[in-house]
Amino acid sequence: MKRPIAAALGFTLLIATYSPAALADTHWTEARIPGTSDQALVLGRDLDGDGDPDEITIRLEVIELTEEVYPGEFVKFWVFAPEGKGMTPVARVPSLTIRVEQGDRVRIILSNTHYFPHTIHLHGTIHPNAMDGVPGITQAAVMPGESFEYKFVAKNPGTFFYHCHVQPDVHVLMGLGGMLIIEPNRPNNIFTHLVPGAGRMPDLAKATVEEGYGREYSLVYLDIDSRLNRIPAAYKDPREIEKRMHRDYDSTQRKANIFLLNGRSFPFTLRDTPIEVKSGERVKLRILNAGARPMKLHTHGHHPTLTHLDGYPVPAGMRVTRDVFDIGAAQRIDLELRPGDDDVYASGPGVWIMHDHTEHTVTNKGISPGGDITAIVYEGFMGDDGLPKTAVSLERYFDPEYYLGHVPVFNPKIFNTTRDAYEYGWPEDEPVGGKFTYPVRENK
């Protein structure tokens, strides 16, 4: 829609200026996410008659769920999920990516179906103070069984972050946060509004196409401390969970031990959230650090350009190109990735991993490789098994034993032994299978 000339006139008057034709056109089609209610997303009138819906109503509930984030690691999360239908909730971690258009009248109705109070803070968007979602300060927290309607006109386009603001040191890091995108105003701007689990955007908004992008990804990073997420699994009564999580658990002493991209750690990231690209195409990466640690995101073989900071465009002359980007807690950066072989921005086709370069974050509880590693996978490099084509089979990383530390990380043959015999003998005796012979350099 076009930005209203006189925003100050408010809703009512504005409607009066729209043509009846536009008002009548309220039957937008967006594929319903299986299992969600028909009220989870309601697309309303085209207020300015430019061919797309401008009244967006989204109903969210709060779901506790368990996901296997890497082989053998089942983690309890809380997420904002589109309102479900029937008994089985429809939920994925991270909380779904929400997209609206600049100028839209957005209503996000939070139905608190959880046992703790929650709110939604619309981090980075322009919105009335009463919609700021800070319990105590701007509203009372939404109690279990209650609901609250967050209403705002989407004003500033960009990449934002919606998250719970109740006990945020715990709730955000339990998964109650997701990406919120406000797309710039364009006529006939038809795109999918709800994208569960983030990842590749199913379609591009008009402005993204105009800017020359061929693909777009929503990348939500989260670092978690499994000692926290274990609490709701270990205790049944909400009062006890409250005490263990909010009073006994000391978040200031927290050290995260699981590092997620779109709810997965390596190797599941390669399967569930790869960055598929093709040479010559420009790819928009919207990146949100929903966790609590300063990220240093490295793209192997590629030097993306920073186009937006916290949703605000970086002026053209000051767009930095580098290979390790800082993304602090709650910050968002948009990157322009230019796959190809121009030898400046990209090194050519293949499978190039991408990860936080803080070394211990590419582990699963300290066992490498793991964490938020995913890969930039060029056309033709995705295998039939749904994994990128790699030099060596990654099968061993799909064995839960590996991340339990039950399996040698190196092939036991190099130590003249076998996996079975691996831990026998030492330190007292010779290793079973013979002593390791140190390699000797042969000078020519």
Place this chain on the structure above:
Amino acid sequence: MKRPIAAALGFTLLIATYSPAALADTHWTEARIPGTSDQALVLGRDLDGDGDPDEITIRLEVIELTEEVYPGEFVKFWVFAPEGKGMTPVARVPSLTIRVEQGDRVRIILSNTHYFPHTIHLHGTIHPNAMDGVPGITQAAVMPGESFEYKFVAKNPGTFFYHCHVQPDVHVLMGLGGMLIIEPNRPNNIFTHLVPGAGRMPDLAKATVEEGYGREYSLVYLDIDSRLNRIPAAYKDPREIEKRMHRDYDSTQRKANIFLLNGRSFPFTLRDTPIEVKSGERVKLRILNAGARPMKLHTHGHHPTLTHLDGYPVPAGMRVTRDVFDIGAAQRIDLELRPGDDDVYASGPGVWIMHDHTEHTVTNKGISPGGDITAIVYEGFMGDDGLPKTAVSLERYFDPEYYLGHVPVFNPKIFNTTRDAYEYGWPEDEPVGGKFTYPVRENK
């Protein structure tokens, strides 16, 4: 004062060029901070005759004091305080904010009234090497009972950081650091030189007014580890304190657990150091991270613009506007805040919190809400009780029991129980007051 044309000529010759009238005018008035000596601040001659003092002498002492930083939490600090008068020291945490003018001949006389050696490092200012305050390297540490005179001509305007450089991993984090501002040269530049405890500047320097600002705040952030600050409280003999703090305490394993803005944690921040603004006014925020962790400062509802990095102006074309700013240890940023409802830089009137977005830093020892949360409070939104007007009473956060973890963070009613009965029954039996009924969504 005007910058001398030939700085190389030095002091003596320079004076000779000033008019006798100017030299005579040495009786500047600045309200003496109650309890300080009349030597704590001495404003000397107007050397260039432009109507303001250019010889600034500040006498500091080192004071150990205890402050209640949030309800029930009494913390021992060391601060640089203006020289006191009589037996009772005049001290506040953080160390006072000092303001001088570019071109001023500044003398900071450190009288070490403490039991440990100290120095002052003038971080970021241009000064002679001998004035750099690094014990061992540029001077001997100032021993208890001794004093040292730091003399320099203020050359580069901006926001700086003065701090002790003796055992800085302990001394700075005990509170021995404050903001040092060098105001640009202007005639008749009359402003308050010493601002205890930072916070709102009582007046603006000429250049700040010229730049269009209506208000200015000095925001000093500090993260502390209560295990360190407890040491001087727990041991009496300085030798024992030396051993416990400087040899036994391993700062590399430190995890801060209290997060301060201008010496306070939430909720005291709202009372003692709110950011009061009015629509249409431009507000200058000078921010210093005097702690040891990388801060990610988030302004709810507002997108400030970064104007200075470490006191140096960012060229106009590259001033970033965003909503989460990085401020590393010892870094300073100046932000331009534009309260109002322009829908770009500000979302409109109300009470908007501002805090480090590293989730665990908005807690008091892991109990949320706490830490460095303060609020941007618009005109008309400050209550008669000295607290911002909020949706819900904040009274419970003023109860020390809350931060001791003795009080449920949520209203016990939602669990069908009472505070008294809260911890009885579980985990073996049903909770007193009945079982919690999980909310059920009602699809329409």
Place this chain on the structure above:
Amino acid sequence: MKRPIAAALGFTLLIATYSPAALADTHWTEARIPGTSDQALVLGRDLDGDGDPDEITIRLEVIELTEEVYPGEFVKFWVFAPEGKGMTPVARVPSLTIRVEQGDRVRIILSNTHYFPHTIHLHGTIHPNAMDGVPGITQAAVMPGESFEYKFVAKNPGTFFYHCHVQPDVHVLMGLGGMLIIEPNRPNNIFTHLVPGAGRMPDLAKATVEEGYGREYSLVYLDIDSRLNRIPAAYKDPREIEKRMHRDYDSTQRKANIFLLNGRSFPFTLRDTPIEVKSGERVKLRILNAGARPMKLHTHGHHPTLTHLDGYPVPAGMRVTRDVFDIGAAQRIDLELRPGDDDVYASGPGVWIMHDHTEHTVTNKGISPGGDITAIVYEGFMGDDGLPKTAVSLERYFDPEYYLGHVPVFNPKIFNTTRDAYEYGWPEDEPVGGKFTYPVRENK
């Protein structure tokens, strides 16, 4: 060399266009690092006839060594070292700084002389996917006794980082990383290719001279956890080391306790890796954070200008001047340091320390001063003893007892006691030597 006009033509055709004269000129002289084999560095043909070698072959091996990083602290490291000759390896921590020229055909042959698998990732350079060094993804890890040849044409000039990508949370932090510099194309570009231990560059490349620099430093920062480095010292069998390092050691809970610049901590940094400068000269600092923590690098008395991020030039108009620079894990920044007394970029001659301002990183296992502190030492300020001229003798910091915490950090005289009597008496009795008398301010 000049960049080939048609890079796409590939190697073979390109050679054909070069003059026979150039092809004949393959006898380049570069002083062999004592103890290395004559194959450690092989300078090949001048393919474009511009007077410098364009075929660079470097043979690296993996060496385990022990170095004293500060007085009394002996640490086990693993490094990439130039191929040695004879039984005694030639190794230093950090892994050597490698310099090649843009357009060079580079071959780095890794001979794995170690007991664990390793690879080399050429972080930030443009190179074929197969040369990316990620085990599993782009190649099989190089097993003990095996070798692998990394071949690439150096395309993008700048400051890069080569490091092992096998179990990087452990291997990189054990020392398997170094700086890789690609110098811009220039005729007759003769410079030293291998610089063990980084530090001052023995010569400047042509482009660096053209840019007006008089000196250049390679500064490699690394933070280590001595609990990790202790493992290969404590266990003999590689299988046991594998288990302790890669499965038992949980890097996610790591807190570094030793902070190195070019393999040394203070006070050895002052002796082994000072930044020697002279007024009026411009000095290029290439800085690599090879560790895992976000650095905040502070230059006392100086305000350098940021010229490159991760090897890519920052456009002239957006070069920031400040005094605390952010350098995240794996990031590189190039700084322009302008020693002198211009009162903007520099404060004048002397000894100015430079260090990460995260307070606890300027300690050695929590005892201050230590860590990565070095100094910017002006001409005339280096003493005959190989240490900068300082206000006070630094002798005490060369006593291992100091960093073991066996020595009071302050002169015992200030407490009316002696070092011998220091720990007797308290806390029960009066300290030997009498009670400490608190200093009393004398108001004038």
